[in-house]
Amino acid sequence: MTDQNNKTNLILRAQNLSKSFGGVKAVVSVSFDLHEGELLGVIGPNGSGKTTLVNLITGFLKPDRGKIEYKGQDITGWTPYRIARIGIARTFQMIRPFAELPSFKNLIIPLYSPRVKALSGGKYGDLDAVAKDYLEEVGFERESSVTYKPAGSLPHGYLKRLELAKCLALRADLIILDELFSGLSIAELASIVPIIEKLVSEGKTVIMIEHRLRELFRIADRVVVLNYGSVIADGIPSEIMEKPEVRKAYLGSE
Amino acid sequence: MWEVAIIYGFINSVILALTALGFSLTFGISGVPNFAYGAMYIFAGFVSWLLLNKLELPFFASALIAIAFTAILGAAMYRFVLLRVRGLVISEVIATFGVGLIILELFRYLGFSGFEYTLPVFSDGSLLIGHTYVDYQRLWIVGVGILLAIGLYFFTHHTKIGLAFRGIAQDEHTALSLGINSDRIAGLSVAFGSGLAAVAAILILPRGTISVNDGYDVLINAMAVCIIGGLGSSVGVVLASFIIGYAQIMTDILSGPQWKMIISLIAILVILVVKPSGLLGKQKELEERI
Amino acid sequence: MKQRRKERIDRGIKARSDDVFSLNSFREMLYVAVPPLAPVLILLILPLELPSYWQKVLVSTCVFALLAMSWDFLVGVGMVSLGQALFFGVGAYIAGISNKILGLPIWIDIPIATVLGGAICAVLLTPVLRLRGVYFSMVTLVLPLMLERIVEASGAFGGTEGISGITPFPNSYTESYLIVFATLFALFAFRRLVTTDYGLVLKAIKDNDRAVMSVGINIYWMKAQALFISGCVGAFCGAFITHVYGFVGMPSFALDYSILPLSSAVVGGMGTFAGSFLGAFILVPLSEALRGIGGLRIVLYSFFLVFFIVALPEGIFHYIQRKYQQFERWVEVDK
Ligand SMILES: Nc1ncnc2c1ncn2[C@@H]1O[C@H](COP(=O)(O)OP(=O)(O)OP(=O)(O)O)[C@@H](O)[C@H]1O
Numbered sequence: 001m002t003d004q005n006n007k008t009n010l011i012l013r014a015q016n017l018s019k020s021f022g023g024v025k026a027v028v029s030v031s032f033d034l035h036e037g038e039l040l041g042v043i044g045p046n047g048s049g050k051t052t053l054v055n056l057i058t059g060f061l062k063p064d065r066g067k068i069e070y071k072g073q074d075i076t077g078w079t080p081y082r083i084a085r086i087g088i089a090r091t092f093q094m095i096r097p098f099a100e101l102p103s104f105k106n107l108i109i110p111l112y113s114p115r116v117k118a119l120s121g122g123k124y125g126d127l128d129a130v131a132k133d134y135l136e137e138v139g140f141e142r143e144s145s146v147t148y149k150p151a152g153s154l155p156h157g158y159l160k161r162l163e164l165a166k167c168l169a170l171r172a173d174l175i176i177l178d179e180l181f182s183g184l185s186i187a188e189l190a191s192i193v194p195i196i197e198k199l200v201s202e203g204k205t206v207i208m209i210e211h212r213l214r215e216l217f218r219i220a221d222r223v224v225v226l227n228y229g230s231v232i233a234d235g236i237p238s239e240i241m242e243k244p245e246v247r248k249a250y251l252g253s254e
Numbered sequence: 255m256w257e258v259a260i261i262y263g264f265i266n267s268v269i270l271a272l273t274a275l276g277f278s279l280t281f282g283i284s285g286v287p288n289f290a291y292g293a294m295y296i297f298a299g300f301v302s303w304l305l306l307n308k309l310e311l312p313f314f315a316s317a318l319i320a321i322a323f324t325a326i327l328g329a330a331m332y333r334f335v336l337l338r339v340r341g342l343v344i345s346e347v348i349a350t351f352g353v354g355l356i357i358l359e360l361f362r363y364l365g366f367s368g369f370e371y372t373l374p375v376f377s378d379g380s381l382l383i384g385h386t387y388v389d390y391q392r393l394w395i396v397g398v399g400i401l402l403a404i405g406l407y408f409f410t411h412h413t414k415i416g417l418a419f420r421g422i423a424q425d426e427h428t429a430l431s432l433g434i435n436s437d438r439i440a441g442l443s444v445a446f447g448s449g450l451a452a453v454a455a456i457l458i459l460p461r462g463t464i465s466v467n468d469g470y471d472v473l474i475n476a477m478a479v480c481i482i483g484g485l486g487s488s489v490g491v492v493l494a495s496f497i498i499g500y501a502q503i504m505t506d507i508l509s510g511p512q513w514k515m516i517i518s519l520i521a522i523l524v525i526l527v528v529k530p531s532g533l534l535g536k537q538k539e540l541e542e543r544i
Numbered sequence: 545m546k547q548r549r550k551e552r553i554d555r556g557i558k559a560r561s562d563d564v565f566s567l568n569s570f571r572e573m574l575y576v577a578v579p580p581l582a583p584v585l586i587l588l589i590l591p592l593e594l595p596s597y598w599q600k601v602l603v604s605t606c607v608f609a610l611l612a613m614s615w616d617f618l619v620g621v622g623m624v625s626l627g628q629a630l631f632f633g634v635g636a637y638i639a640g641i642s643n644k645i646l647g648l649p650i651w652i653d654i655p656i657a658t659v660l661g662g663a664i665c666a667v668l669l670t671p672v673l674r675l676r677g678v679y680f681s682m683v684t685l686v687l688p689l690m691l692e693r694i695v696e697a698s699g700a701f702g703g704t705e706g707i708s709g710i711t712p713f714p715n716s717y718t719e720s721y722l723i724v725f726a727t728l729f730a731l732f733a734f735r736r737l738v739t740t741d742y743g744l745v746l747k748a749i750k751d752n753d754r755a756v757m758s759v760g761i762n763i764y765w766m767k768a769q770a771l772f773i774s775g776c777v778g779a780f781c782g783a784f785i786t787h788v789y790g791f792v793g794m795p796s797f798a799l800d801y802s803i804l805p806l807s808s809a810v811v812g813g814m815g816t817f818a819g820s821f822l823g824a825f826i827l828v829p830l831s832e833a834l835r836g837i838g839g840l841r842i843v844l845y846s847f848f849l850v851f852f853i854v855a856l857p858e859g860i861f862h863y864i865q866r867k868y869q870q871f872e873r874w875v876e877v878d879k
């Protein structure tokens with residue numbers, strides 16, 4: 001890729017983002033650029049501000065300082081729903097599905113979004129059928145019982161997939177996954193990783209917050225390391241763990 | 255005239271703050287919305303009246319016992335009603351509201367109304383401040399009110415249980431991991447708030463007869479002050495009390511007492527539009543952990 | 545060791561996905577049709593059969609059932625109102641003013657009061673929607689009581705005297721059937737509404753508002769819509785009663801209009817609307833029958849309220865529904 005190409009491809013730019021809670025500095029002057037089609041991993045020890053960063057980008061928290069640009073537009077201080085409408089989807093670290101609803105009905109919520117309505121020509125139509133399509137895409141067997149089971153009773157692996165399906169249903173361009181891999185078995189991981197790889201190959205941009213470094217490094221194009229709220233490293237996966245400050249941050253905390 | 259406004263505005267503000275502080279404190283500590291607050295206030299009034307007139311106890315003894323009883327009632331409400339629905343906001347609201355109604359309407363049914371239901375003033379007579387007469391009871395209210403505020407500050411910042419209160423209020427999880435029993439603290443906070451309602455009742459009620467309807471008024475006023483000041487913020491409550499307290503006295507003097515309530519209403523509507531979480535609301539909009 | 549345990553089995557006909565079921569016999573058809581048809585038939589026949597006193601009771605029962613449903617709807621979106629009296633009172637005053645002072649005929653002022661009342665309540669309460677938890681309850685509790693005091697103190701809209709001489713309904717059948725139809729309509733419309741995609745989103749807001757926001761839905765706008773819908777129902781009740789009594793005044797903001805609907809919905813069972821309906825049809829006639837005990841009535845309602853919310857939060861309707869849809873039998877189990 002040439003330099004010029006990179007510039008036109010810029011999708012997200014964070015500049016000097018800072019956020020503190022009372023005395024705790026959760027995010028300190030974080031800046032990074034993200035290009036279309038990239039898979040960015042964000043890692044860091046517990047409490048290093050990863051989730052806070054996600055909340056800042058998606059509008060759930062207002063930054064104390066700094067600026068966020070998405071596709072050249074300044075979105076700092078926008079409400080979460082406005083940000084979602086322009087194509088940024090996220091998952092939550094604490095997954096809380098709509099427990100009483102059947103799995104496929106969980107997707108009605110994103111499908112009801114004004115974004116989806118606008119993208120599909122201004123009408124909602126039969127959402128149930130569309131919902132089942134998306135579930136199939138993330139590996140729910142079509143017309144199987146899991147599709148109809150209350151989401152509260154789904155196994156962990158399916159819950160994570162359901163979260164992914166929500167991002168798909170929203171037809172987001174930038175997808176932010178907050179610790180999607182946590183708590184998954186190797187087998188479950190093996191079935192989810194291809195879905196993410198497929199997303200990237202389709203041109204979506206993905207940010208993955210992860211503690212499962214091995215799995216992340218296999219698929220990430222680039223990794224940003226946070227410690228005490230600041231970026232201490234930013235580079236390609238194969239080199240990132242070699243940096244002394246990263247080793248120190250991780251060894252120091254474990 | 256300005257002198258009257260300043261003096262009576264101050265007294266009115268202290269009264270408002272006194273009636274609201276307990277509600278705000280309970281909520282600030284444990285998140286329990288005590289909608290039975292007005293009932294606790296009236297309960298204290300009638301209990302101390304009964305002790306005083308039926309058992310013929312001395313006034314201060316009956317007042318202290320009434321405060322203790324009210325606190326116990328609060329604790330009992332927590333133990334037998336709230337504990338079972340802890341964490342379900344809908345149920346907490348409905349349950350405390352229902353308990354309050356039961357208490358208030360039971361008093362009404364039992365015929366507790368009339369001129370004989372009065373509490374004695376602490377001391378008779380009045381004092382001339384400048385050109386304005388102020389009766390001793392109002393001075394008592396102001397004095398105790400201010401002492402109480404200082405005492406509360408000291409209590410929450412320097413005693414063990416007060417610090418535990420604040421610990422729970424600030425971060426329940428950390429407090430739990432430090433071995434603070436959040437259920438016990440929440441129960442205590444409800445008892446404590448109810449006790450404060452009782453203190454307010456003993457101080458304020460001698461100014462007139464005790465009537466069940468006052469229970470609703472106290473609840474409305476407490477809510478109004480908390481909405482304006484910011485729920486759970488004691489400083490906010492005091493600030494709001496002074497704003498409303500003075501605004502009420504000014505409207506009273508300038509355009510008649512019937513407009514007093516309108517001031518509170520306007521204040522509520524304005525604050526809802528300008529800053530829904532109240533002047534010093536701790537509850538920042540959705541800024542919670544996700 | 546042998547132990548006895550209660551076993552519950554779904555009756556064969558009830559398909560869990562509640563979309564598809566096939567009816568194989570007339571009996572099964574009855575089984576499905578009776579529950580929704582029974583209230584319809586009873587309500588349609590009652591106004592013809594009841595003596596005029598009990599007809600009034602029916603009317604106020606329906607009003608409380610409507611208020612209870614409008615309360616229940618709000619709870620389903622996560623808003624616990626302690627002041628349906630606000631909706632009721634606003635509707636009542638708009639109807640009274642537009643009928644008596646502006647001279648609008650009854651069939652015009654009721655719809656106006658319904659829609660305008662709903663809109664006013666929604667606008668008044670919208671700012672609170674940005675806050676979670678008990679703020680909504682506090683504000684809804686305070687506003688109607690405050691408005692009552694203000695009307696009293698300022699003498700606005702007739703003050704303590706209220707406005708009387710408002711056009712009554714042409715006859716008692718119009719009156720009864722209007723409210724009966726309104727109640728049935730609301731019952732089925734609400735029950736239908738909550739199963740639509742729109743209703744699903746509303747419910748999702750209650751369960752997890754952040755997840756809903758994160759897909760681009762403006763939850764405040766959705767909640768304001770819910771407020772409007774609920775407000776319209778409440779305001780309609782107020783407007784209706786104004787014409788029944790030919791009078792509107794401070795009592796329209798009274799606590800009764802907040803408490804009784806709340807008790808009805810909780811006792812009947814929240815979240816089903818049929819529960820609110822059932823609760824009102826138990827509590828309101830009961831309170832008429834118990835008029836002898838006077839003031840103890842409110843104590844009794846409140847007691848029911850607390851008892852059910854603490855001990856039987858699912859309410860009567862769920863219980864009946866379970867009995868109707870499931871067999872129960874004692875079985876021996878090895879322990
Ligand atoms: N709403 C909040 N109020 C107060 N402090 C907060 C809040 N959210 C986060 N913090 C603090 O900010 C810091 C960063 O938290 P954050 O959740 O962003 O970390 P994280 O990197 O996501 O950690 P983990 O790997 O455990 O998920 C922590 O010290 C945390 O306690």
Ligand SMILES: [Mg+2]
Pocket residue numbers: 050051052093
């Ligand atoms: Mg995190």
